[in-house]
Amino acid sequence: MALSIKVSNIGAELTSINFNGVEMLHDGKNFWDRQAPILFPTVGRLRDNKTIINDKEYEIPQHGFAKDMEFELIEDLENAKVYINKSNENTLKMYPFEFELYVAYIIQKDVLTVKYKVINKSKNQMLFGIGGHPGFALQFPQEEYYFELNRKETNPKFMEVEGNYISNNPAKNILKDNKIIEIEKDSFINDAIMMKNLKSTKITLKQKKDNKKILEFNFEDFPILAIWSMPNAPFICLEPWFNYADTVEGTGYFKDKEGVIKLEPEKEFDCKFSVKFFKE
Numbered sequence: 001m002a003l004s005i006k007v008s009n010i011g012a013e014l015t016s017i018n019f020n021g022v023e024m025l026h027d028g029k030n031f032w033d034r035q036a037p038i039l040f041p042t043v044g045r046l047r048d049n050k051t052i053i054n055d056k057e058y059e060i061p062q063h064g065f066a067k068d069m070e071f072e073l074i075e076d077l078e079n080a081k082v083y084i085n086k087s088n089e090n091t092l093k094m095y096p097f098e099f100e101l102y103v104a105y106i107i108q109k110d111v112l113t114v115k116y117k118v119i120n121k122s123k124n125q126m127l128f129g130i131g132g133h134p135g136f137a138l139q140f141p142q143e144e145y146y147f148e149l150n151r152k153e154t155n156p157k158f159m160e161v162e163g164n165y166i167s168n169n170p171a172k173n174i175l176k177d178n179k180i181i182e183i184e185k186d187s188f189i190n191d192a193i194m195m196k197n198l199k200s201t202k203i204t205l206k207q208k209k210d211n212k213k214i215l216e217f218n219f220e221d222f223p224i225l226a227i228w229s230m231p232n233a234p235f236i237c238l239e240p241w242f243n244y245a246d247t248v249e250g251t252g253y254f255k256d257k258e259g260v261i262k263l264e265p266e267k268e269f270d271c272k273f274s275v276k277f278f279k280e
Contacts, residue, residue, distance in 0.1 A: 003107050003277065005081070012071040012083035012103040013037055014134060017112060019277040024215070026135035026235035036134035037067035038103060038116070041095055042254075043131040044245025045164050051246075051254040053096055053127065060094050063133070066101060079107040087121065097126040113274040120263040127260050129243030131222070132273055135235040136205070136215060142183045142229065142236065144208055149200035152178040159194040159244070166194075166247045185231060192228035192237075194244065203238065213278040221271040223259060240273045 006016035014036035017025040028035040045062040066085060075082035087098045098121040106113040120126040138145065153175055160171035174181060174193070179200070187193065201220035206213055219225050222240035229236045243259030246252070254260060263269050
């Protein structure tokens with residue numbers, strides 16, 4: 001079995017995941033012009049794209065700015081690529097912390113692991129969120145697939161979008177048999193399926209016909225998992241998050257956002273997710 005990837009220096013974004021000659025990543029052309037953006041230093045949309053940090057207002061675009069920055073390739077091996085991005089004058093205007101952000105892609109047989117490392121180079125405690133957003137190509141219509149979590153969920157928390165922000169009211173629990181998510185025609189009409197308080201660490205994409213496994217996604221390090229696409233789009237995204245969009249009744253202070261990571265000076269934060277692909 002052969003697994004290979006291509007990565008752009010802009011955003012250190014995956015542009016291809018080829019498994020046994022089949023392209024597994026969205027092409028970035030139809031419906032959505034991204035493929036696998038890195039979400040940093042925030043996940044989701046801030047109220048009017050603004051937030052307050054240390055009593056000063058900053059403007060940060062949806063899902064942060066890392067996805068549009070140029071990364072440097074610092075390690076290029078047959079089965080591993082490592083990229084770095086550092087804070088600069090432009091980032092400091094949007095976000096008042098000095099940082100180093102490392103992204104590593106590691107291939108082991110049929111598994112692709114994505115590792116993030118953040119180092120706080122500031123003199124003060126750094127606040128940030130981080131997440132992944134890979135979009136996987138679908139060979140058939142969305143409704144021919146479903147997801148299965150690896151554990152039965154007794155008390156999952158589903159979130160939903162209200163306007164551009166997260167509702168303060170929980171969304172309906174859509175799990176069947178406490179672990180199955182079926183993709184319907186209206187699954188993504190109101191944005192993403194967002195879950196937290198999960199016991200599961202993995203989720204598997206399967207075809208309804210013959211229950212064939214397509215991929216298994218390990219999000220063990222992350223407290224939140226989102227599934228997103230658009231109606232009738234030929235892809236589906238699996239998004240492991242540490243924080244999420246502002247809530248409808250949020251304070252506007254970055255420090256108050258659920259899931260925001262607090263990192264002391266010169267300390268580092270590491271997390272990873274992985275995808276295992278299954279042969280035809």
